[in-house]
Amino acid sequence: MPASSPQHSSTGPTPYRAVTDGVRLRALLGDVAARASTKERHTLHARDREWLALSPFCIIATSDMHGNCDASPKGDPPGFVHVIDNSTIAVPERPGNRRGDGYHNILENPHAGIISLIPGRNETLRINGRAHLVEDAPFFDQLVVKGHRPILAIVVEIDTIFFHCAKAFMRSSLWKPSSWKPDTLPPIAQLTKEVQPQAGSLESLEKYYSPENYTRKLYSDE
Numbered sequence: 001m002p003a004s005s006p007q008h009s010s011t012g013p014t015p016y017r018a019v020t021d022g023v024r025l026r027a028l029l030g031d032v033a034a035r036a037s038t039k040e041r042h043t044l045h046a047r048d049r050e051w052l053a054l055s056p057f058c059i060i061a062t063s064d065m066h067g068n069c070d071a072s073p074k075g076d077p078p079g080f081v082h083v084i085d086n087s088t089i090a091v092p093e094r095p096g097n098r099r100g101d102g103y104h105n106i107l108e109n110p111h112a113g114i115i116s117l118i119p120g121r122n123e124t125l126r127i128n129g130r131a132h133l134v135e136d137a138p139f140f141d142q143l144v145v146k147g148h149r150p151i152l153a154i155v156v157e158i159d160t161i162f163f164h165c166a167k168a169f170m171r172s173s174l175w176k177p178s179s180w181k182p183d184t185l186p187p188i189a190q191l192t193k194e195v196q197p198q199a200g201s202l203e204s205l206e207k208y209y210s211p212e213n214y215t216r217k218l219y220s221d222e
Contacts, residue, residue, distance in 0.1 A: 039162040043086040048161060051125045052089070053079045054118050060091065060154065061113040062105035062131070070101045081116065082139055087158045089127070090134075092143045092150035095221045103152075106131045112156060115164070120175050122166030129156040148219040 019025050041048075057075040074080075074091055082090040091114075093103075106112065112131040115124050135152045143150050173179040185191065189205035199205060207213065 040160045041162060042160060043158065044083065044089075044161065048125060049083055051118065052081045052083060052116060055079070055081065055116045055125070056119070058091070058114050058116040060102055061115075062102040063109055063111070064105045065108040068105075070105055072102045076145060080143070080145075081114075082143060082153075084139060084155070089156050089158065090137075090139060090143075091154045091156070092140075093152045093154070094145075094148075094150060094219055095217060103133060103154075106133055106154065112154070114156065122169035122175070124164045124169075126160075126162055126164050127156065127158055128160045129158045131156045146219050 019028065056078045057073065058081060059071055059073050061069065061071045063069045076092065076094065080092060082092070084090055102112075110130040110132060112129060114127040114129075116127065117124055131154050133152055134155055137153065137155075140149050140153070143153070169175065186194075187206075187209070189202060189209045192199050192205050192209070193202050200208075
């Protein structure tokens, strides 16, 4: 197949041109900027440690052995991503829906990517590395929140780490309250009822998704 050839969308006859090799991709993107080509590091800088100490949220991307991907949000008080040493970090797990999609992926494929955010900051810290799961370790004592130890943790051995530029956040106005429209869509209970009819009655879903119920279960399934 040519590097860029007309194809058809599975949802209709509208043609599009697929990019199928690196040469064409590079021609479209242009040359890598000098600063971008040299930004990768392989161990934590003191500024990386400071960033992680201030970050309350990250997204972890994983994939299984077949390349099926998952991206999972993780959040806790700032500094929840624990620095073990200059080339190793750990992300604690807290009670959730028990699906464990990303964790099953890690058991099959250790490669993981992390985007760490600081609210209000347009840059992000990106970490790529090899992950494995641990159910206990001495550093778990430092991950206790409100009296609860994590049920497990993802330990990531860092391959590359670098700061990502601000453009995506600037384009999206992500941190500007004037751009926020959280009430445009129905509440999560109604959305769940519409997309997952077997989930139960709307009344039961409203109770389940209530802030009071979620707050009670943030760190314990009890």
